[in-house]
Amino acid sequence: MATLLPPPTKRQKTAAADKAREQQEIQSIPDNLGSVRVQFFDQATGSVTGPAVSVPVADASVKNLETLLNTLQGNEDDERVPYRFTYQSDAKDSATIDILADLYHSLLQPGIKTTEDTIPLYFTPQAVFRVKAVSRCAASIAGHGEAILATSFSPVSSSTMVTGSGDSTARVWDCDTGTPLHTLKGHTSWVLAVAYSPNGAMIATGSMDNSVRLWDAKKGSALGGPLKGHSKWITSLAWEPYHMQEAGRPRLASASKDSTVRIWDVVSKRIDTVLTGHKGSVTCVRWGGTGKIYTSSHDKTIKVWNAKDGTLIQTLNAHAHRVNHLALSTDFVLRTAFYDHTGKVPQDDAEKVTAAKQRFEQAATINNKIVEKLVSASDDFTMYLWEPETSNKPVARLLGHQKEVNHVTFSPDMAYIASAGFDNHVKLWNARDGKFITTLRGHVGAVYQCCFSADSRLLVSSSKDTTLKVWNVRTGKISMDLPGHQDEVYAVDWSPDGQKVGSGGKDKAVRIWRN
Amino acid sequence: MPQNEYVERWQKLHGKRFDTEERARKKQAREHHRQSKDAQNLRGLRAKLMQQQRHKEKIQMRKRIKAQEERNVKSNSGDAEPKAAVPHYLLDRSEATNAKALSSAIKDKRNEKAAKFSVPIPKVRGISEEEMFGVVATGKKTHKKSWKRMITKPTFVGQDFTRQNVKFERFIRPMGLRYKKANVTHPKLGVTIQVPILNVQKNPNNPLYTRLGVLSRGTIIEVNVSDLGMVTTSGKVVWGKWAQITNNPENDGCVNALLLV
Numbered sequence: 001m002a003t004l005l006p007p008p009t010k011r012q013k014t015a016a017a018d019k020a021r022e023q024q025e026i027q028s029i030p031d032n033l034g035s036v037r038v039q040f041f042d043q044a045t046g047s048v049t050g051p052a053v054s055v056p057v058a059d060a061s062v063k064n065l066e067t068l069l070n071t072l073q074g075n076e077d078d079e080r081v082p083y084r085f086t087y088q089s090d091a092k093d094s095a096t097i098d099i100l101a102d103l104y105h106s107l108l109q110p111g112i113k114t115t116e117d118t119i120p121l122y123f124t125p126q127a128v129f130r131v132k133a134v135s136r137c138a139a140s141i142a143g144h145g146e147a148i149l150a151t152s153f154s155p156v157s158s159s160t161m162v163t164g165s166g167d168s169t170a171r172v173w174d175c176d177t178g179t180p181l182h183t184l185k186g187h188t189s190w191v192l193a194v195a196y197s198p199n200g201a202m203i204a205t206g207s208m209d210n211s212v213r214l215w216d217a218k219k220g221s222a223l224g225g226p227l228k229g230h231s232k233w234i235t236s237l238a239w240e241p242y243h244m245q246e247a248g249r250p251r252l253a254s255a256s257k258d259s260t261v262r263i264w265d266v267v268s269k270r271i272d273t274v275l276t277g278h279k280g281s282v283t284c285v286r287w288g289g290t291g292k293i294y295t296s297s298h299d300k301t302i303k304v305w306n307a308k309d310g311t312l313i314q315t316l317n318a319h320a321h322r323v324n325h326l327a328l329s330t331d332f333v334l335r336t337a338f339y340d341h342t343g344k345v346p347q348d349d350a351e352k353v354t355a356a357k358q359r360f361e362q363a364a365t366i367n368n369k370i371v372e373k374l375v376s377a378s379d380d381f382t383m384y385l386w387e388p389e390t391s392n393k394p395v396a397r398l399l400g401h402q403k404e405v406n407h408v409t410f411s412p413d414m415a416y417i418a419s420a421g422f423d424n425h426v427k428l429w430n431a432r433d434g435k436f437i438t439t440l441r442g443h444v445g446a447v448y449q450c451c452f453s454a455d456s457r458l459l460v461s462s463s464k465d466t467t468l469k470v471w472n473v474r475t476g477k478i479s480m481d482l483p484g485h486q487d488e489v490y491a492v493d494w495s496p497d498g499q500k501v502g503s504g505g506k507d508k509a510v511r512i513w514r515n
Numbered sequence: 516m517p518q519n520e521y522v523e524r525w526q527k528l529h530g531k532r533f534d535t536e537e538r539a540r541k542k543q544a545r546e547h548h549r550q551s552k553d554a555q556n557l558r559g560l561r562a563k564l565m566q567q568q569r570h571k572e573k574i575q576m577r578k579r580i581k582a583q584e585e586r587n588v589k590s591n592s593g594d595a596e597p598k599a600a601v602p603h604y605l606l607d608r609s610e611a612t613n614a615k616a617l618s619s620a621i622k623d624k625r626n627e628k629a630a631k632f633s634v635p636i637p638k639v640r641g642i643s644e645e646e647m648f649g650v651v652a653t654g655k656k657t658h659k660k661s662w663k664r665m666i667t668k669p670t671f672v673g674q675d676f677t678r679q680n681v682k683f684e685r686f687i688r689p690m691g692l693r694y695k696k697a698n699v700t701h702p703k704l705g706v707t708i709q710v711p712i713l714n715v716q717k718n719p720n721n722p723l724y725t726r727l728g729v730l731s732r733g734t735i736i737e738v739n740v741s742d743l744g745m746v747t748t749s750g751k752v753v754w755g756k757w758a759q760i761t762n763n764p765e766n767d768g769c770v771n772a773l774l775l776v
Contacts, residue, residue, distance in 0.1 A: 149602040166600020192603040235603040257607075281607060298607070324604060406604055444744050444752045448604070465746045483749045490602045506599070 029104040033057040036103065037118040040069055043086070043415060044124070044432060045367050049073065052118050060103035069123055082126040084474065087112070087119065088435075096430070096437055098474060124415045127455035129341045131498030132515035133470045133479045134460070138500070139178025139512045140484065143171055148504025150193050151491040154217065155336045156200035158495030161502045162217075163510055164191030170205045172220055175500055175512050182220020186213050193234055197250060198242040198337035199352070202266065204252050206234025212254050214266060224269050232257035238287040240307070242337035243357035247349065251307075253293055255282035261295050263310065273310030277303060284326045288372050289334050289360045292388070296323035302376050304388050316386055318394050321379035325407050329373040329431065332412035332454070333363040336496045341454065343497075363414070373431065375417050377405035383419055385434040396434025400427055407449045411456035416473060418459050420447035426461045428473065438476035442469050448490055454498040462489035468503055468513065482513055634759050635702075635773050639733035642668070642720045647729070651687060663687065669694055669764040671712050671728040671736065686727055694730060697770040699738050699758050712770070713737040713755050730770055734760045738772065 008016070038060070039052040050072035055065070062085060070080045085099040087107055099106045099121070107113045146166030153175075154160040160181065164170045170184040170191045189208035196203055196217065203215040210233055211226035236255040245251070251272055252264045261275040261282055280298030287293050292313065293305040302323055304314040328334070338346055338355040346352045364370045374386040375398070383398035383405055403423035410417055410431060417429040426440040426447055445465030452459050458479060459471045466487055470480035487506035494501050501513040532538070550569070557565055651663035663685060670688045678684060700707040716735040718724035730736070741754040758772035 147600040149600060190600045192606075233603070233606070235606075283604070444746060448602070465744065465752075467746070483751075490605075 029058050029102060031058045033104070033108070033115055036060065036108070036113075036115045038065070038103075039118050039120050040072065041120055041122045043122045043430075046122075046432065047367070049123070055103075057104055057108065057115060061101060062099055065099075065103075065121070081128060083123045084126050085121045085123050088122060096435070100475075125413065126457070127341070127413060129455055129498070131453040131455045131458060133458050133472075134482070134501045134513040135470075135480050135515050136513065137482070137484045137511050138514045139175070139510075141173060141178055141180065141510045141512070142508065143180050143183075144169070144504070144508050144510065146190070147487075147490065147506040147508060148510060149190060149490055151493045151502050151504050151510070152194050152196055153493050153495040153500070153502060154196050154200045155198060155339050155496050158497050158499035160217070161493070161495070161500075161510075161512070162194050162196065162203050163491070163502070163504050164194040164205055164207075165504075165508075166190045168207070168209075170194055170203070170215070171510075172203070172217070173502075173510060173512075175495075175502065178512060182215075184213075184215045184220060184222070186222055186226065187211065189233075193237045193254075195237040195239060195252075196335075197239050197252075197266075198335065198356070200339070202250075204237050204239070204254075204266075206237050206254055206256075208233040210234070210256070210258075212237070212252070212264065214252075214269075223266075227254075227262075227264050227269055227271075229262050229271050229274075230254065230256040230258050230260065232281070235282060236284045238285045238293070240287055241289045241334045241356070241360065243353050243360055244287075244289065244291060244307070245353075247353075253285050253287055255285035255295060257281040259297065259299075261285055261293070261305075263293075263307070275303075275305050275310055275312075277312055280322065283322070283324055286326050286328050286331070286374075287334070288328055289330050289364060290370060290372055290389075292372075294326055294328065294374055294388070296326045296376055298322040300378075302326065302374070302386070314388055314392055316376075316384075316388065316392060316394070318384050318397075319376065319378040319380055319382070323376050323378045324405065325377045327375050327409045327417070329371075329410045329414045330360060330364050331410055332452075332496070333360050339496065341497065373410070373414070375408050375410065375419075375431075377408040377419055379404045381405065381421075383408055383417075383429075385417070385429075385431075398427075398429050398434050398436070400436055400439070401425065403446075406447070409450060409452060411452045411459075411473070412454055413456040415456060416452070418450050418452065418461075418473075420450045420461055422446040424463075424465075426450055426459070426471065428459075428476065440469075440471045440476060440478070442471075442478050442481070443467070445488075448488070449492050451492055451494040451501075453494050454496055460492055460494055460501050462492035462503055462505070464488045466505075466507075468492060468501070470501075484511060485509070634733075634735070634775060636733045636759055636761060639719055639731070642724070642731055644721075647724065648686075665689065666692070666727060666729065667765075668692065669730045669770070671695070671715050671730055673714060673728070688727065692765075694764065694770050697736060697738055697758065697760070697772045699740070699772045699774050701743070701774050701776070703776060708742060710742065711739045713739055716757055730760055730764045732760055732763050735775070736760060736770075736772060738774075740774070 035054045035056045037052045038055050040049040042049050066083050087097040113119050144165040144167055148163050148165045150164040152162055159176045161173045161175050168187045168189050172182040174181045187207040187209055191205050191207050193206035203217050206212050210230045211228050213226050214223040234254050234256050238253045240251040250266045252266050255261045259278045263272040265272045278297040278299055282295050282297045284296045291307045293307050296302045300319045302316040306313055338352045346355045377383045381401045384394040385396045386394050401421040403421050405419050405421045407420040414431050417431045419427050424443045428437040443463040443465055445463045447461050447463045450461040459473055462468050466485045468482040472479040485505050485507050489503050489505035492503040504510045648664035649667050650661050651665050652658040657663050665687045669692045672693050696709050697712050698707055699710050714737050715728045716737050718729050718734045735757055737755050738758050740756045745753040757775045760772045762771040764770045
């Protein structure tokens with residue numbers, strides 16, 4: 001009888017598996033596979049781009065595909081755009097597969113497609129600049145006497161940030177040195193909302209004391225007294241987009257628990273219009289770039305208003321519970337107006353307006369049409385993706401969260417939606433059709449807020465479990481865990497230029513994170 | 516018609532007595548007097564039974580009163596503003612936010628160095644080996660030398676435990692007295708949850724008992740608290756935490772413990 005070897009031990013087995021995996025990675029693409037036909041589709045519109053192209057499998061790496069696509073689109077050498085390629089199968093469960101390195105290892109080797117097929121590849125243009133993941137706490141600044149409830153970076157640069165706190169002050173911080181710049185005193189109760197004006201000159205704060213106040217962002221001085229009118233606390237603020245503003249007469253919308261939204265003329269400090277119609281507390285207000293105001297409320301509806309005269313345009317019904325948060329696909333562009341990644345600021349006001357308008361139109365144009373998409377998060381555990389321009393019906397229902405969805409945001413390039421829920425997860429969705437992409441697991445407490453980096457490659461989320469986590473959007477993996485806060489993190493913001501992340505929470509310290 | 520429902524039959528035939536309501540009212544009015552008399556005069560088993568029943572009735576009554584009172588109180592959860600500052604998205608939520616009392620409480624506690632070694636039950640009654648071990652004397656050899664012991668108290672036996680060969684097995688931990696879970700109370704939150712026991716850290720009576728995993732009053736056990744969602748300051752999830760047993764598991768048939776925070 002032949003000697004029977006004992007079965008391999010666990011250690012041996014894991015070692016063998018590790019070795020096999022390593023060897024696999026080293027494996028290169030076999031060069032006898034010939035070529036494969038590739039058809040490019042635009043992720044934003046879903047339309048075909050160029051003819052189907054035959055590509056040698058051995059050369060079908062992402063780098064080469066990028067070059068090919070740039071050529072197909074007729075981009076000049078200096079305006080070449082990096083692309084991200086994904087494959088979506090037609091099947092029902094259709095998982096989206098990201099082409100990480102080359103076609104062979106992503107699609108052909110797993111047997112998803114063969115060289116006989118024409119491979120449909122969806123491409124998403126990526127930002128030409130790259131934001132590095134924040135990895136360390138650059139400063140932990142004490143100053144606030146109570147929990148920090150809201151935070152926002154200036155659109156101008158990452159060097160100033162404003163935070164609103166439970167000690168009824170808002171503070172402006174110098175993020176380069178980690179020191180306080182100004183204390184905005186005046187409110188008599190918690191400051192619940194803060195918002196920089198799109199040109200970065202003014203700060204608006206909304207408070208528990210039912211008033212809105214305006215401040216000079218440079219000097220830190222109050223611009224007049226409180227704007228009174230609301231009878232309950234302020235939940236959300238939205239500035240009129242820069243390119244829509246009448247010259248010298250910017251406006252501000254404030255949503256309140258008293259179920260109204262008031263539009264203020266910032267210069268004369270008067271109420272311009274009052275948007276009444278909601279039957280419950282208004283939770284969120286967004287001012288779109290096409291002259292519409294979007295509001296969400298506890299009465300389960302989202303209403304769309306004409307910003308000019310305050311008339312109701314649409315009521316979007318679909319949610320089964322209170323609507324918590326809204327996000328516009330153009331949020332990022334509207335927030336930063338004419339400040340772009342190059343850091344060049346136009347000289348005079350007229351140029352600024354044209355620059356802001358051009359930026360907005362460039363970002364919002366899909367198929368030669370300006371499309372502003374809206375996504376709403378609700379207590380009914382779902383989100384809806386809307387295109388209010390075309391229809392009263394939602395484009396998609398985003399199912400998957402197992403508890404209330406608190407916060408939702410569009411990526412600056414409008415390719416993704418990220419949603420933060422009380423079920424400890426952040427979920428990523430395709431912003432075009434609302435298809436589920438992946439779940440970002442890692443938090444062990446409710447996730448309160450999340451924010452994309454300016455290049456849409458990274459996402460930061462703040463949670464009740466006292467940590468911030470930076471996620472790689474592409475792989476869906478955690479990129480950086482940022483512990484440091486001693487208590488719940490209520491507010492987080494990524495600076496529009498991508499340099500820094502600011503966060504604040506119950507532990508009263510503002511933290512600034514950078515790479 | 517059943518044989519014994521003669522009263523109902525009579526009432527159907529002839530109607531109720533004219534003074535039925537009056538008699539019922541009086542009987543009910545006398546009920547308290549009867550109860551009081553019984554309470555004073557009953558002896559022995561009857562007294563015991565009566566007390567048991569009264570006890571149950573009283574519990575029910577208290578519950579009902581409480582429910583009634585709660586109904587009367589205006590629901591203050593909706594409009595009441597929380598004392599500590601919270602962001603607007605948490606303002607109208609009536610969720611129990613006390614789960615957070617813990618992290619700050621833990622921090623305060625850590626600062627007190629002395630608190631590190633204090634436990635809720637500092638002293639326990641000693642348990643002698645005679646009480647703990649029963650001598651097993653089955654079989655000729657074992658009988659002659661009497662070296663085998665059966666543990667007579669509840670124990671925790673880890674999941675990966677396999678019994679030794681009978682010949683070498685010196686201590687037997689009976690299956691019926693093994694426990695896997697403990698009812699752990701969080702002292703600050705006032706919540707009790709049933710969580711798996713991870714191991715026995717220290718039995719104050721005897722290091723041998725620690726090794727054997729004996730669960731007696733005052734024993735420090737490690738429990739799995741991953742359900743509570745606690746995190747350390749460095750952001751790691753806390754999943755093992757120490758707790759002290761507060762009851763006599765042998766008497767109660769369950770393990771109750773207090774979390775050491």
